[in-house]
Amino acid sequence: MKFFLILIVLLSSSYFTIAQSFTGSVSRGKATVIQQNMYSSCSGSRPSVVGKSTSSDNKEWIVPAETVFLQGPYLSDFYNQCNNITPSNINAVDLNKIPIKIIDEDGDIITGYVLSDNYCEVYINGILIGADPVPFTPFNSCLLRFKVKKPYTIAVKLVDWEENSGLGTENNNGNLYHAGDAGFIARFSDGTISDTSWKAQVYYISPLMSPDSIIELSNNTRYCKQLARNIPCADSCYAVHYPLPNNWQSPTFDDSMWPKAYIYTPETVGVNFPAWTNFTSFWTTSSFIWTSNLVVDNLVLARKTVGSNPSSILESTESKPIISVDNQHISIIPHQDIHHASIQLFSLVGNCISSIQNVQLIAGSPYQLPISNTLPSGVYYFSIYDSKIPVYTSTLFIH
Ligand SMILES: [Ca+2]
Ligand SMILES: [Ca+2]
Ligand SMILES: [Ca+2]
Helix, strand or coil: CHHHHHHHHHHHHHHCCECCCCCCEEEECCCEEEECCCCCCCCCCCCCCEEEEECCCCCEEEECCCCCCCCCCECEEEEEHHHCECCCCHHHCCHHHCCEEECCCCCEEEEEEEEEECEEEEEECCEEEEECCCCCCCCCEEEEEEEECCCEEEEEEEECCCCECCCCEEEECCEEEECCCCEEEEEECCCCECCCCCEEEEEEEEEECCHHHEEEECCCCEEECCCCCCCCCHHHCEEEECCCCCCCCCCCCCCCCCCECEEECHHHHCCCCHHHHCCHHHHCCCCEEECCCCCCEEEEEEEEEECCCCCHHHHHHHCCCEEEECCCEEEEECCCCEEEEEEEEEECCCCEEEEEEEEEECCCCCEEEECCCCCCCEEEEEEEEECCEEEEEEEEEEC
């Protein structure tokens, strides 16, 4: 424990650049429930509770998010057990039944496929195409079709839902306060995929042992240095809230100050349900994306403008390293040069297993981080920082 505390001090004092003081609003404890369950018609669905939290600066916040779920319109079903739409593979999906939203009469028809852990709303050029018809569980996937001219902007509101309103937690295998995790993946028929060329910013962060675990980095990442998933504060946890910017869905909204989306493996997101497993090869090069923390970041806005930068797909694949593990090393093949890289491996409870500072990673050249061959098999956190800014974070399963 002493080592862990020392580690936290080191992390907070030397690894990160603090760009500004902490600007979010802080609430503590349960929200006042305003809706017990927005979606009660599907058996086996976790109750999608909505609440209102009041922060210490006397502001009110709808948690986990204000949504259009009760009004619609809705995205079409790709895979949805609640509506008995359960194709066994991609060939069993009939696109002819999917309505086409006309944005530009002289545009091209584009089909989008999206899967959210747990909820999404999709806007194209600021126009709401639809809400995810299942806010919490079971895990479903959605389709949308639209006619648009390039460049066009995809904007999505993403919510990792919660059972304990205002606390960011859910019942999981008997743990009533399990900090659930999130993820979003998308693929469009024009070749657009979810990847690090998207921008993503977080607006509701919980559960937190302490609000001081949020630090705002110089690239505007609202970074949570609380690494453990087993967070014991129960009904006393803190949450941090930020107001949503106006017109964030609009093509004219300036997202240049938002951090890049982070990518996560399907194993990290934990997608062991048929809406994913029936289609694993379908998603090809799309990546699950979220912000820098898949566990406590619960309300995320993400954007991608398609067609304004012809090299965007190339850029995105460049930034995803290839990671492999043998019994003595983690091998990293970066797709971009990182001149001042720090590479770290942590256990799930935050102990540093292996770390190397200030090394030069060269695109395409393997780099090896030594690990002990007696390391217990299991899941670990793995991060690469560039000049103290996190550029890649993932979990790794080590055998
Ligand atoms: Ca859903
Ligand atoms: Ca969460
Ligand atoms: Ca979740």
